[in-house]
Amino acid sequence: MKLHAPVWHNQAILTETEFVLQGRLGELKRLAAETAKFCREHSLGDEVEFDLNLALEELFTNSVSHGGCAGMENAVQVRLQLLEDGVYAEYSDRGRPFDPLTAPEPHLDARLEERSAGGLGVHLVRQIMRDLEYRRAGDWNRITMRRPC
Amino acid sequence: MIQLTQETRSGWCVVNVRGRADGETADELESALRAALEQHSKVAADLGALDYISSAGLRAVLQAARAAEGKNAEFAVCALSAPVKKVFDMSGMRHVLRIHGELPC
Numbered sequence: 001m002k003l004h005a006p007v008w009h010n011q012a013i014l015t016e017t018e019f020v021l022q023g024r025l026g027e028l029k030r031l032a033a034e035t036a037k038f039c040r041e042h043s044l045g046d047e048v049e050f051d052l053n054l055a056l057e058e059l060f061t062n063s064v065s066h067g068g069c070a071g072m073e074n075a076v077q078v079r080l081q082l083l084e085d086g087v088y089a090e091y092s093d094r095g096r097p098f099d100p101l102t103a104p105e106p107h108l109d110a111r112l113e114e115r116s117a118g119g120l121g122v123h124l125v126r127q128i129m130r131d132l133e134y135r136r137a138g139d140w141n142r143i144t145m146r147r148p149c
Numbered sequence: 150m151i152q153l154t155q156e157t158r159s160g161w162c163v164v165n166v167r168g169r170a171d172g173e174t175a176d177e178l179e180s181a182l183r184a185a186l187e188q189h190s191k192v193a194a195d196l197g198a199l200d201y202i203s204s205a206g207l208r209a210v211l212q213a214a215r216a217a218e219g220k221n222a223e224f225a226v227c228a229l230s231a232p233v234k235k236v237f238d239m240s241g242m243r244h245v246l247r248i249h250g251e252l253p254c
Contacts, residue, residue, distance in 0.1 A: 025173045032169070032201075050201065050232045057203045061172035108241025112214055120240055121204040127239045
């Protein structure tokens with residue numbers, strides 16, 4: 001099922017949540033708490049909560065550490081919505097225009113000394129989430145994705 | 150939040166890792182593992198009480214493994230819970246780490 005933007009703005013939909021994060025890693029606690037609350041309210045299991053938390057954290061740490069969001073107020077906006085075929089997540093940041101989905105895949109079979117740390121976060125997002133799409137919307141980088149459940 | 154404690158079991162220095170290894174706590178984890186490796190030649194990270202790990206936490210473990218290799222110390226990761234193991238597997242960590250179901254001690 002395709003996500004249409006107006007759905008996000010319909011406050012009557014009770015299966016939706018939205019939160020804003022400041023551009024600092026200390027916000028990871030709130031990201032985890034908000035994700036847990038959403039999953040609890042919708043009786044989604046621990047595995048779904050873990051996966052959503054992980055995908056959102058990877059995008060968030062990229063935004064703060066590499067995307068120009070460090071120290072920025074209201075740097076990131078997250079929307080979560082439960083539909084029949086899974087949880088739809090929309091992740092937006094106000095950092096530099098950048099499509100993380102174009103990042104090269106890491107070499108997972110490389111030996112320890114050759115192994116680079118880069119790209120692992122986005123790799124995990126790709127493993128967990130489906131239907132990943134990026135677009136630049138005004139001042140925002142916006143990624144939409146789905147966790148089947 | 151992450152809690153790190155150290156103990157000795159059968160000749161291994163075991164670092165017990167509890168809580169979450171994420172972008173905020175990864176540095177703390179790496180420091181604790183490096184500190185253990187500075188004093189011991191056999192170090193195991195017991196992840197049995199680790200609820201969550203992200204790529205930042207994996208990076209901390211990889212850095213510790215590199216430090217161990219640099220000084221010819223033994224480094225093992227043990228007792229991974231199912232969700233944490235899934236992240237290790239998705240990241241190909243089995244190629245580069247000594248991973249045990251049980252503690253090596």
